Amino acid sequence: MRCLCAFSLLLLASTTNANWVEDVVGHVGGMFHSYEEPPYSVDARHAGYEERTYPAKKWVCSKEESDDGTQIMEHLFWRLFRYIDGENVQVPVTTEFTALREMNSFKMCFFIPEKFQNNPPTPTNAKIAVTLRPEITVFTRTVGGYMTTASDWLSEAASLSELVEADGIKVSLVHMFWVGYDAPLKFWNRRNEVWFPKV
Known part of the structure; x- marks a missing residue:
């Protein structure tokens, strides 16, 4: 199901406005990585x-x-x-x-x-x-x-x-x-x- 959703998102991305696609990819991508942390x-x-x-x-x-x-x-x-x-x-x-x-x-x-x-x-x-x-x-x-x-x-x-x-x-x-x-x-x-x- 997740693969299907990801494929659907990519398919949708290929047919829509590039700025909107960049926004979605940026927000979704941000859910998968770590962030800048305070120095110590x-x-x-x-x-x-x-x-x-x-x-x-x-x-x-x-x-x-x-x-x-x-x-x-x-x-x-x-x-x-x-x-x-x-x-x-x-x-x-x-x-x-x-x-x-x-x-x-x-x-x-x-x-x-x-x-x-x-x-x-x-x-x-x-x-x-x-x-x-x-x-x-x-x-x-x-x-x-x-x-x-x-x-x-x-x-x-x-x-x-x-x-x-x-x-x-x-x-x-x-x-x-x-x-x-x-x-x-x-x-x-x-x-x-x-x-x-x-x-």
């Missing part, structure tokens, strides 16, 4: 994880509180996607998770690529802000597959925290970052990370 240095490698430092950089962010992490992440993603889609920018996504007493706080951010760092487009949505994140050092590891729910991320956080704390390093399970690097239609060698800020 690896400060130390440990058994099963590493310590990294990310320099201060600009991100575009949106924040909400919710008791349903999966639903709010989707809502935040599409809000931010409308911002980057207007500028044709494709970027990795971080979600800053903070557990609160009654509701959890979710702050989703898209990295602003280097070519836009000095002058990022101004958001038109009042719930979106360009933010200069300060330098941060984190403990992390890369895992594959799809991380689609808050429970997926929290499960990985629990596994990573065991590794880090086995080395005598304390991490917080109430404040962390969930990072996805890949387009939705990249099926193999996917990259997901939980970041625990170094205290």
Whole structure:
């Protein structure tokens, strides 16, 4: 079926306006690859994880509180996607998770690529802000597959925290970052990370 759809798209493309075809191919192609990621240095490698430092950089962010992490992440993603889609920018996504007493706080951010760092487009949505994140050092590891729910991320956080704390390093399970690097239609060698800020 997928082959038939792809063939139909190519057949349709051969009979339509070239500009429209370029737009469709650009958007579809963007769903299959990875994006520009923020620069970092690896400060130390440990058994099963590493310590990294990310320099201060600009991100575009949106924040909400919710008791349903999966639903709010989707809502935040599409809000931010409308911002980057207007500028044709494709970027990795971080979600800053903070557990609160009654509701959890979710702050989703898209990295602003280097070519836009000095002058990022101004958001038109009042719930979106360009933010200069300060330098941060984190403990992390890369895992594959799809991380689609808050429970997926929290499960990985629990596994990573065991590794880090086995080395005598304390991490917080109430404040962390969930990072996805890949387009939705990249099926193999996917990259997901939980970041625990170094205290």
